Amino acid sequence: MIRKLLVANRGEIACRIQRTCQRLGIETVAVYSDADTDALHVQEADERVHIGPPPVAQSYLQMDVIVDAALQTGADAIHPGYGLLSENAAFAALCQAKGLTFIGPSPDAIAQMGSKVRSREVAARAGVPTIPGSKGAIANVEEACRTAASFGYPVMLKASFGGGGIGMQLVADEVELRQAFQKNEARARAYFGNGELFLEKRIPAPHHVEIQVLFDQAGNAVYLWERECSIQRRHQKVVEEALSPFVDEPLRERMGAAALAIGRAIGYTGVGTVEFLVDARRRFYFLEMNTRLQVEHPVTEMVTGTDLVALQIAVAQGERLPFTQAEVPRFGHAIECRIYAEDPVKMIPSPGRIREFQPPTGPGVRNDVGVRAGSSVPPFYDAMIGKLIVHGRDRRQAVERMKQALTAYHITGIQTNLPLLQKIVASPAFRKGNTTTDFLAQL
Secondary structure, eight states, X not given: OOOEEEEOOOHHHHHHHHHHHHHHXXXXXXXXXXXXXXXXXXHHSSEEEEEESSSGGGTXXXXXXXXXXXHHTTOSEEEOOSSTTTTOHHHHHHHHHTTOEESSSOHHHHHHHHSHHHHHHHHHHTTOOBOSBOSSOBOSHHHHHHHHHHHOSSEEEEESSOOTTTTOEEEOSHHHHHHHHHHHHHHHHHHHSOOOEEEEEOOSSOEEEEEEEEXXXXXXXXXXXXXXXXXXXXXXXXXXXXXXXXXXXXXXXXXXXXXXXXXXXXXXXXEEEEEEEXXXXXXXXXXXXXXXXXXXHHHHHHHHTOOHHHHHHHHHTTOOOSSOGGGOOOOSEEEEEEEEOBOTTTOOBOOEEOSEEEOOOSTTEEEEESOOTTOEEOTTSXXXXXXXXXXXXXXXXXXXXXXXXXXXXEEESSOOSHHHXXXXXXXXXXXXXXXXXXHHHHO
């Protein structure tokens, strides 16, 4: 049994994991950089270990230092959260080699899904539709031009490794492709240590829909419905909801079965998310699999009444799933808005010190935050400071509650994206549930 757990992360997600651990009676260890000395996740942990200067490469990405911190404090397990080391197969392997339980899938499963080229091959072998595109990695710009010409522009040029929209670009013609190839190859190499690129056909105005899956070590598996994640800026999600207003029951069942097939194909264990693009005719295509907890996991928790972090820990301890597919709960509707410290006009990070902070409260309102009044928002990390989640008996009530909650959200000292979120929720297209990945460009 896990008695002490180190959270190899920071901010909102570290706080969220620690809350579940405290409820389960598991002691927690926080790690922190010089920039996070007074951070909320450090204050709320039972123990804390300093791991280096502010840059992530010198602190939160130092695998050996983090594992040593776990061993020195007597931790049994490490939870990586999301981002940072959460999808690093070498980190998962190092944890296991040192006798620590890694809260996540096996290093091999992480590696197979870590390459988008390889994951497409896994999906195809599992009989899951993939987006038309290159059969593997593109060797050079000439091969890229020939491949794009074979299935027609526009195309998406993508980095095989990493995420967050880095190394991804919509390309309209050969001239743009030639200009984009070298730049994106270099960027992918700089961010992910691998410049491998591939091409996919652009699906016009798709819905971005993902399926939450859960596998135990005995081979039992369920999917916990889907999330609509189409509202994105620069390929990064801004608003998510469960369930998708676009997905009907037959499509839900087909996508759920496809997601489980991919997980079984790689011997997956734990919580994961299989992402799809869905076109206007409700044809779905495999996009990628995230082998970790997603930022948007709270909306799934709200409509199923589950705690996904608790389920991750249970599976890591060898426990069986507490329900079958037929028993997975489903009630109401949930929406999440990501709260960023950013200039609402220029849309660039707005670090600084928070003077006043009063998130909204009320029926069906949940706040997952990593800050409080007086907290410093450093310039070295992702600008997301929290998530506002609401639940309603149906989508209409959830939308109204989100509208009211965003209006009541009070924060001073830094700029935030609250004006953009208010504009999204007030838009007729959002209220109708008619949102595709082109939504923000047309708002």
